[in-house]
Amino acid sequence: MHGRKKSDLPQTKEEKDAVRAKISNYKKVVGAIRHKRATGQMDAEYKQLLGKLLRLHPDYYSMWNFRKEAVLAELSRIEDAHSRQGGSDDGDKAAEEISSGTLLSPSVQEQQKKKIYEEELALSVDCIKRNPKSYPAWHHHKWALERGLDLLGGRSALAGDLALCATFLELDGRNFHCWAHRMWVAERMGLSAREEFDFTTDKIKQNFSNYSAFHFRSKVLPRMVEEAGHDRWQLLSDELDLTHDAMFTEPADQSVWWYHHFLLTWADDGTDSCSDSERYENILRAEAATLGELIEVEVRCKWAEVALLLVSQRLANALEPRPQPPRAQDDETNNGGGGVTAAGNGSTEAGEVRESCRGMAARLSELDPMHGRFYEFVEKGGTVMGGQQMRGSAREADR
Amino acid sequence: MTDFSSKSNPPQGTEHAEPPSFFEELHRQYVIRISEQTDTFEFCMTEHLRMSGVYWGLMGMALMGRDLRKEMGAEDLASWVMRCQHEGGGFGGNEGHDPHILYTLSALQVMALLGELDRVDKDKVAGYVSGLQQSDGSFFGDEWGEVDTRFSYCALSSMAILGQLDSGKIDVKKAAEFVGRCRNFDGGFGCIPGAESHAGQIFTCVGALSIARSLHLVDEGLLGWWLCERQCDSGGLNGRPEKQADVCYSWWILSSLKILGKVDWIDGARLKGFILRCQDSEDGGIAERPGNLADIFHTFFGIAGLSLLGYFDGREGYDSFLPVDAVYALPVPLVEQLGLKSEMREPVPLPPGAT
Ligand SMILES: [Zn+2]
Numbered sequence: 103m104h105g106r107k108k109s110d111l112p113q114t115k116e117e118k119d120a121v122r123a124k125i126s127n128y129k130k131v132v133g134a135i136r137h138k139r140a141t142g143q144m145d146a147e148y149k150q151l152l153g154k155l156l157r158l159h160p161d162y163y164s165m166w167n168f169r170k171e172a173v174l175a176e177l178s179r180i181e182d183a184h185s186r187q188g189g190s191d192d193g194d195k196a197a198e199e200i201s202s203g204t205l206l207s208p209s210v211q212e213q214q215k216k217k218i219y220e221e222e223l224a225l226s227v228d229c230i231k232r233n234p235k236s237y238p239a240w241h242h243h244k245w246a247l248e249r250g251l252d253l254l255g256g257r258s259a260l261a262g263d264l265a266l267c268a269t270f271l272e273l274d275g276r277n278f279h280c281w282a283h284r285m286w287v288a289e290r291m292g293l294s295a296r297e298e299f300d301f302t303t304d305k306i307k308q309n310f311s312n313y314s315a316f317h318f319r320s321k322v323l324p325r326m327v328e329e330a331g332h333d334r335w336q337l338l339s340d341e342l343d344l345t346h347d348a349m350f351t352e353p354a355d356q357s358v359w360w361y362h363h364f365l366l367t368w369a370d371d372g373t374d375s376c377s378d379s380e381r382y383e384n385i386l387r388a389e390a391a392t393l394g395e396l397i398e399v400e401v402r403c404k405w406a407e408v409a410l411l412l413v414s415q416r417l418a419n420a421l422e423p424r425p426q427p428p429r430a431q432d433d434e435t436n437n438g439g440g441g442v443t444a445a446g447n448g449s450t451e452a453g454e455v456r457e458s459c460r461g462m463a464a465r466l467s468e469l470d471p472m473h474g475r476f477y478e479f480v481e482k483g484g485t486v487m488g489g490q491q492m493r494g495s496a497r498e499a500d501r
Numbered sequence: 502m503t504d505f506s507s508k509s510n511p512p513q514g515t516e517h518a519e520p521p522s523f524f525e526e527l528h529r530q531y532v533i534r535i536s537e538q539t540d541t542f543e544f545c546m547t548e549h550l551r552m553s554g555v556y557w558g559l560m561g562m563a564l565m566g567r568d569l570r571k572e573m574g575a576e577d578l579a580s581w582v583m584r585c586q587h588e589g590g591g592f593g594g595n596e597g598h599d600p601h602i603l604y605t606l607s608a609l610q611v612m613a614l615l616g617e618l619d620r621v622d623k624d625k626v627a628g629y630v631s632g633l634q635q636s637d638g639s640f641f642g643d644e645w646g647e648v649d650t651r652f653s654y655c656a657l658s659s660m661a662i663l664g665q666l667d668s669g670k671i672d673v674k675k676a677a678e679f680v681g682r683c684r685n686f687d688g689g690f691g692c693i694p695g696a697e698s699h700a701g702q703i704f705t706c707v708g709a710l711s712i713a714r715s716l717h718l719v720d721e722g723l724l725g726w727w728l729c730e731r732q733c734d735s736g737g738l739n740g741r742p743e744k745q746a747d748v749c750y751s752w753w754i755l756s757s758l759k760i761l762g763k764v765d766w767i768d769g770a771r772l773k774g775f776i777l778r779c780q781d782s783e784d785g786g787i788a789e790r791p792g793n794l795a796d797i798f799h800t801f802f803g804i805a806g807l808s809l810l811g812y813f814d815g816r817e818g819y820d821s822f823l824p825v826d827a828v829y830a831l832p833v834p835l836v837e838q839l840g841l842k843s844e845m846r847e848p849v850p851l852p853p854g855a856t
Contacts, residue, residue, distance in 0.1 A: 104747070106794040108781075112542075121542050128545060136597065162549045164599040167645060241647045276741070282696040313742045317697045320686035356730065356742040364686040472768040476729055479722065479766075479849075486688075486722040 131155045135168065144172045153225050160229035160236040169225075170245065176218055184211045212253060219250030227266065234270065240279045244286065251290075260291045275305060275312045285318070295325035303344075310348040313357040320364050334372050335381055341365050342385070346392055349406070353396060359405045366416060367487050379420065386417040404470045411462040411480060414455050416487065422452030520774035523807065524785060525565060525818075528800060531785030532558045533572070535797055543796070551595040552585060552604040552611065557801035559614045563832050564804050566821030569614060579617040582608050590622070590629030591643070601643045602633060606655040609662045613835060623663045630659050631670040638675030639693075649692045650683050654705035657712040658829060661841050666712070677715035680706045688723030700731060700740040704753040711760050711828045711843040721761050721846070728754050729766035736771030737779075737790065747789045748779050748799045751806030752830075759809055759827035762846030769810045776803045805830070 112118040131151055138148045152169045155162065226243035229236060247254065247263060255262075267284035270277060288298060299322050305315035323341070326332045342365060348358035366389070373382045393410040397403060463481035467474040480486070536558055538544060547554055555578065559569055569575055585593045585608060591600025592608035605626065612618045633641045633656065640652040653676055660666045666673065682694045683706060689698025690706035703724070710716050731738040731754055737746025738754045751772060758764045778791045779799070786795025787803035805825045813819040823832040828843040 104789055107792065108794050110794065125540070125542060125545050159546060161546075163601065164549065164593070164597075167599050167643075170645060237647070237649075241645070245645065276744075278691070278697045278699060278741075282691070282693060285695050311743050314697050317685060317687070321695055360687050360727070360742065367686075472732055472771070473729055473766070475763075475766045476726055479725075484722050486726050 128155075128158060131158075135165070139168060144175050148172060149176075149221075156225065156229055156239075157232065160233045160239045163238045166238045166242050169222075169242070173218060173222060173246075177215060180211055180214050184208065216250070216253040219246050219254055222246035222250075223254075230270070234274060234277050235279060237279070240283055244283060247287075257291060260287050263287050264291065264293075271305070275309060276314050278314060281314050281318065295322055295328075295330045298322045299326055299330075306344070306348070310352045311355045311357050313360070316357050316361040320361065323368065338365060338369050338385070342389065350396060350399075353400045353403045353406060356405065359409060362409060363412065363486075366413065370416065370420075370487065373420075383417065383420050386413055386420065389413045390417065402469060404466070407462065407466055407469065411459060411466065411477075412486065414459050414462065415480065418452045418455040418459065421455065520777040521780060521782060523777065523812070524780050524782060527781070527783075527785030528561065528787070528804070529565060529567065529785075531781075531795065531800065532561050532797065535786075536573070549594045549598055550604070552582070552592060552607040553594065554797055555582075556607040556610045556614070557797045559611060560825075560830070560832075561797070561801045561804050563614055563835075564801075564808055564823055564825055566819075566823055570616070573615075575615045575617070579612060579615050579620060582611055582617075583620060589632075590625040590627075592626075599643065600629065602630065602640060602652045602655045602659070603642065605629065606659045606662075609659055610831060613662055613831060613839060618662070618839075621663075623665065627660060627663050627665040627668065627670050630656050630663075634671050634676065638672060638677070638679035640676070650680055650690060650702055650709065651692065651705045653680050654709040654712075657709050661712055661829070662839065664840075666842075673713050674715075677710055677713035677718060680709050680713075681715070681718035684718065684720065687727045688720040688725075689727055698727070698741070700728070700738070700750050700753045700757075703728070704757050707757045707760050708828050711845060714842075714844045716760070716844045716846070719761070721763075725758065725761050725763040725766055728758055728761075729763070732767050732772065735775055735790075736768065736773075737775035738767070738772065745790065746775065748776055748787055748806065749789065749802045751776055752802035752809075755806055755809040756827040756830070760843075760845050762848040764809060765848065773807060773810050773812050776806050779803060 112121045131154055135148065135151050135155060138144070138151070149169070149172050152165055152172065156165055156169065159165070223243060223246050226239050226246065229239035230243065233239065247259065251259060264284065264287050267280055267287065270280045271284070274280070299319070302315045302319040302322065305312050306319070323337070326337055327334050342362075345358050345362045345365065348355075349362070352358070366386070369382055369385060373379055390410060390413050393406050393413065396406045397410065400406060460481055463477045466477045470477075535544075536555075559573060559578075562569055562573060567573075581596070582592070584596050585598070585604070587593065587600040589600060591602070592605045593600050594604040594607075598604075609618070609621065609626070612621055630640075633643070633652070635641065635648070638653075639648045639650075640656045641648060642652045656671065657666065657673070657676060660668075660671055679694075680690065683690045683692070683696070683702075685691060685698045687698050689700075689703050691697050691699060692702055696702075707716075707719060707724075710718055730742070731740065731750060733739055733746040735746050737748065738750040739746050740750050740753070754767075755764060755772075758766060775791075776787065779788045779793075779795075780786070780803070781788065781795045784795070786797070787800045788795045789799050807813065808822070808825045809827060813822040814824075823834060825831070826833050826836040826841075826843075828845070829836050829841050831839075831841075
C-alpha cells in the first residue's frame with residue numbers, strides 16, 4: 103500500500119458508513135463469484151461479476167485466473183460447436199445445422215472468439231488505467247493479446263497496442279510495466295532498431311529526466327551498429343552530443359549521467375585496434391574538456407565532478423594499461439597480472455592524470471560526504487567500468 | 502531534484518533535527534492490532550496477499566525478539582497456512598486463493614518462523630516449485646505463465662528452506678544464468694531480460710545469485726555505486742533515479758549492499774533518521790515516508806533496515822532483538838538453525854582514522 107495518508111482513513115460517521123457499505127458490496131460480489139464457480143455456473147453473469155470485481159480490485163490475482171478459466175471454457179464451447187461440424191461428413195446436414203443455428207459457421211466462430219479476446223483486452227486496459235502498476239492486469243493483457251493475436255488482426259493488433267503503450271507512457275513516462283510490455287510488443291512486431299531508437303529519442307527530448315528511456319536506449323544502441331549498420335564512432339559522437347545537451351540543461355539530474363557513463367564503457371568495449379585506441383583517447387580528452395566547462399558554469403555540480411573523475415580514470419587506464427586492480431574478493435585470481443606496460447611518454451601523462459584523480463576524489467568526498475566510501479573505492483583503483491570479463495559475459499547475455 | 506546536499510546551503514527542515522527513538526512497544530501493539538482488525542477496508546483489499554502479510558508481521562515481531570508461539574497464536578496460524586496449500590503442493594495467498602510461488606515462499610517462511618516446518622510435505626512443495634522452472638532457467642509465478650526474476654528468488658529461497666536446493670530438482674546454474682541475463686547498463690537488474698533496473702528487483706536478483714553462489718554475475722562496483730546513489734537528501738532511499746524515497750527500499754537496497762559487503766557506501770546515520778521519522782508516534786507502525794499511513798509491509802522493512810544498519814546493536818534495552826539475514830529475510834539464528842547457505846562479500850574495513 104503506497105501513497106496513503108492517515109487523513110484518508112474514514113473519520114466521520116458518514117465516511118465510516120460509506121466504507122462499510124463499500125466492503126459489504128465488495129464481499130457480496132466476491133461471494134457471488136465464488137458461489138458460481140463452486141457450482142459450475144460459468145455463464146455470462148459470472149464473467150460480468152468478475153469484470154466488476156477486477157475493475158474494483160485489479161490486484162486480486164486469483165480472480166484473473168478465474169477469468170482466464172472462464173474465457174478458455176467459452177472458447178472451447180465455441181470450438182466444440184465448430185468441430186462437430188468439421189467432423190461431420192454429411193455436408194448438407196452441416197449446412198442445415200448451421201442455418202438452424204445449432205452449429206457455427208467458421209466465420210461466425212471466428213467473430214465470436216475475436217469478441218471474447220477483445221473483451222479481455224478492454225477489461226485489462228480498464229484495470230491498468232485504475233492501477234497502472236498492477237502486475238496481474240498487465241499479465242492478463244499480454245496473455246489475451248498473445249493468445250488471440252491472429253483473430254485480433256495480427257500485426258495491426260500489435261500496432262494498436264504499441265499506440266496504447268505510447269499513450270500510457272505520456273501519462274507516466276517511467277512506468278516500467280508499460281515499458282516492459284512495449285518491449286515485448288515491439289519484438290513481436292519486429293520493429294527495427296531505428297524505430298526503437300527514434301522512440302527513445304522522442305521520450306528523452308520530451309524530458310531529459312526520463313531514465314527509463316535512457317535505459318532502453320542503452321539496449322538498442324548496439325543494435326544500431328549490428329543491425330542498422332551505423333558507424334560505431336559516429337553514433338557515439340552523436341550520442342555524446344545528446345548527453346551534453348541534457349547535462350547542460352539539467353546537470354543535477356542523474357538520468358543522463360548514468361547513460362554518459364555507459365556510453366564511455368561501450369566505447370572502450372569497441373576499442374580493438376591502435377587507431378581505435380587513439381580515437382577513444384581523443385574522445386576522453388574531449389569529454390574531460392566539456393565536463394571542465396560545465397563545472398565552471400555549474401559550480402559544485404557533483405555529477406559533473408564524478409564524471410570527470412571517472413573519465414580521467416579511464417584516460418589513465420588507456421594511456422597506461424595496468425592490471426585490473428584486484429577486486430577485494432578474488433585477489434587470488436588477479437595476482438601475477440601482466441605488470442605495467444607503459445608506452446613511452448604516455449606513462450608520464452598517465453601518472454599526472456592519476457595524481458589528479460586522487461585530488462578529485464578527495465574533493466568529491468568533501469563536496470558529497472554521503473558517498474565518501476564510494477569515492478575512496480574509486481581513489482584506490484576500484485572500478486565501476488566492468489572488467490573485460492564482466493562485459494564479455496554481458497555481451498553474451500544480450501544475445 | 503538533486504541528490505546531494507551542498508555544504509554551503511544546508512537543507513532546512515526536520516531531516517537535521519534529532520530523530521525520534523524507536524517506538525518498540527507501539528510497534529508491538531500495532532502488529533497485534535492489525536492482525537485482529539479484520540473489518541477495515543485495508544484488510545479487505547489485502548486479502549489476496551494475507552500469507553505475505555502474516556510473514557511481515559511475524560518477522561517484525563521476531564526481529565523485536567518477541568516469542569511468536571506465545572504472542573501470535575502459532576497453532577492457529579500454522580493450521581491456517583496448511584489450509585492454504587493446494588493439491589499440487591503450492592500455497593495460495595489465503596484460503597481459497599490460487600497457488601503462487603510468491604505465497605509458497607511466504608508460507609514456508611511463516612512455518613519456519615513458527616517452528617512448524619515439519620508439518621510441510623517437503624517433496625510435494627519442491628515438486629510444485631520445480632514444475633515452474635522453464636528451459637531458459639526462469640520461473641513461472643504459477644500455471645498461467647508470468648515470468649519475473651522475483652519468482653527466481655522465491656524458487657531458490659523456497660528450495661533452500663526445503664533443504665532441496667541441490668537435490669537436482671531445479672537447475673540452479675541455469676536459474677542463475679537467467680538472472681544474469683537481466684543485468685543492465687547500470688549494473689542493476691530488471692524483471693525480465695531487457696527490462697529496466699529497479700531496487701526491489703535488484704534485491705531479488707542479487708539474493709537469487711547469492712543463494713545460487715553466482716555473485717560473479719554481479720558487476721559489484723557499478724551496482725554498488727548505483728545503489729548508494731539511491732540515497733536522497735532526506736536520508737531515505739529511492740528505488741530508481743529521480744524517484745521519491747520510501748522506507749521499503751531501505752530493505753531492498755541495504756540487503757543488496759550487505760550481500761556485496763558495501764552497507765557503508767550509504768550514510769547509515771541519515772538513513773536511520775529517515776526510517777525513524779517514518780514511525781507513527783501515536784498508533785505505532787512505520788509508513789513509506791514521513792506523514793503517510795503506516796502498514797505492516799513498511800513496518801517490517803523499516804525494522805529490518807534498522808537491523809541491517811546495526812541500530813539495535815549494543816543499544817540499551819535491545820538485547821533480545823534478533824539480527825536479520827540479508828539473503829533469506831529471516832532472523833540470523835533461524836537461518837543458522839536451518840543451515841541455509843548463501844554467498845556474501847566481506848565488507849572492506851574502514852581506513853585507519855575514518856569515522
Ligand atoms: Zn514502499
